[in-house]
Amino acid sequence: MKDTVRIFDTTLRDGEQAAGINLNGTEKFQIARQLAALGVDVIEAGFPASSRGDFDSVRSIASEIDGPIIAGLARANEGDIRRAAEAVREASRSRIHTFIATSPIHMEHKLKMSPEEVLRRTTDAVSLAASLVKDVEFSAEDASRSDPEFLMEVFTAAIAAGATTINVPDTVGYATPGEFGDFLSRIMEGTEGSEKAIWSVHVHNDLGLAVANSVEAVRRGARQVECTVNGIGERAGNASLEEIVMALKVRRDVFSVDTAIDTTKLFDTSRMVSRLTGVHLPPNKAIVGDNAFAHEAGIHQHGVLCKRETYEIMHPKDVGAPETKLVMGKHSGHHAFAKELESMGYSLTDQELKRAFSLFKELCDKKEMVTKSDMEALVVDEILSV
Ligand code: KIV
Ligand code: ZN
Numbered sequence: 170m171k172d173t174v175r176i177f178d179t180t181l182r183d184g185e186q187a188a189g190i191n192l193n194g195t196e197k198f199q200i201a202r203q204l205a206a207l208g209v210d211v212i213e214a215g216f217p218a219s220s221r222g223d224f225d226s227v228r229s230i231a232s233e234i235d236g237p238i239i240a241g242l243a244r245a246n247e248g249d250i251r252r253a254a255e256a257v258r259e260a261s262r263s264r265i266h267t268f269i270a271t272s273p274i275h276m277e278h279k280l281k282m283s284p285e286e287v288l289r290r291t292t293d294a295v296s297l298a299a300s301l302v303k304d305v306e307f308s309a310e311d312a313s314r315s316d317p318e319f320l321m322e323v324f325t326a327a328i329a330a331g332a333t334t335i336n337v338p339d340t341v342g343y344a345t346p347g348e349f350g351d352f353l354s355r356i357m358e359g360t361e362g363s364e365k366a367i368w369s370v371h372v373h374n375d376l377g378l379a380v381a382n383s384v385e386a387v388r389r390g391a392r393q394v395e396c397t398v399n400g401i402g403e404r405a406g407n408a409s410l411e412e413i414v415m416a417l418k419v420r421r422d423v424f425s426v427d428t429a430i431d432t433t434k435l436f437d438t439s440r441m442v443s444r445l446t447g448v449h450l451p452p453n454k455a456i457v458g459d460n461a462f463a464h465e466a467g468i469h470q471h472g473v474l475c476k477r478e479t480y481e482i483m484h485p486k487d488v489g490a491p492e493t494k495l496v497m498g499k500h501s502g503h504h505a506f507a508k509e510l511e512s513m514g515y516s517l518t519d520q521e522l523k524r525a526f527s528l529f530k531e532l533c534d535k536k537e538m539v540t541k542s543d544m545e546a547l548v549v550d551e552i553l554s555v
Pocket of ligand 1 (some may be wrong): 183270308309310311336338339340341371373
């Protein structure tokens with residue numbers, strides 16, 4: 170039987186919480202439509218109790234976007250939960266995602282609640298949510314820094330009260346992959362009713378480990394991962410959707426799971442989110458960065474020209490990216506140089522090619538990037554006209 174990992178996209182909620190991002194309703198709607206086309210299983214459309222604008226955009230996404238489950242976030246209190254229920258009411262498949270913190274530091278300093286009170290709030294919140302919608306997700310904020318015994322009690326209570334998805338966040342991006350995997354396995358094993366719920370993880374990227382932690386969780390049995398396009402989110406961001414999806418696909422031999430994502434839409438989705446949020450991508454960003462399929466070193470270029478797979482573990486078209494680029498620079502080799510000239514319509518003799526290559530190398534030492542026009546000028550002025 171096909172084993173599927175659900176992709177829960179929180180670009181419009183946690184992603185939008187990133188410093189400097191402020192999407193209006195129309196922009197959120199555009200992104201939601203693209204996420205549906207991409208094939209995400211759940212769109213967390215916003216936090217309806219946080220503002221009138223958020224409520225309205227969750228409601229419009231819920232009433233007009235078909236396909237994915239539409240989720241609204243709610244703290245574990247009656248006001249938030251009723252507001253979220255109202256916002257997602259029109260969705261053909263709706264979810265309330267309610268959460269409360271369970272780590273000692275959050276309970277004592279932020280919530281100022283005892284563990285007993287947190288436990289009671291969990292039951293009350295999930296029961297109320299379950300009376301309003303069929304699909305309820307419960308998250309224990311800062312789970313990875315919580316006492317495992319207490320966490321298991323909280324999750325047991327959440328499942329008994331009707332939660333159908335149990336989410337284990339690494340809220341501050343503190344966990345490491347082996348440790349997070351062990352922690353998750355232990356919690357899944359020790360929670361009563363564990364088999365009735367879908368286990369989920371939600372990992373932040375403070376140590377740059379969000380994707381590694383997420384895919385390790387999948388290896389340990391998580392069947393939902395929460396992520397954002399381009400990894401945008403609070404502080405250093407959330408786990409990046411495109412990286413998780415491609416890691417699961419390219420290394421299916423390790424993970425043995427599929428997702429419903431149409432990976433050929435990853436590139437366009439990433440560019441759309443970058444444009445609408447104003448968050449630029451570093452050129453070396455995995456999967457969707459400008460250099461993700463660019464080769465400059467001569468040895469690499471030669472390898473790729475002989476057989477692409479020598480230096481590429483996926484095809485650009487698998488993610489909808491433009492074709493592989495051989496970048497002309499001081500590390501480029503003779504083969505790539507000749508191939509580039511050929512593609513520009515110049516067929517030189519061996520002698521001419523040798524001289525052109527040596528002039529090209531001299532130029533590379535003077536210029537950071539050698540463009541096609543530079544190469545053209547070099548061939549026309551220095552080789553063909555002498
Ligand atoms: O990081 C976090 O813990 C969250 C929860 C609300 C799931 O965003
Ligand atoms: Zn988060």
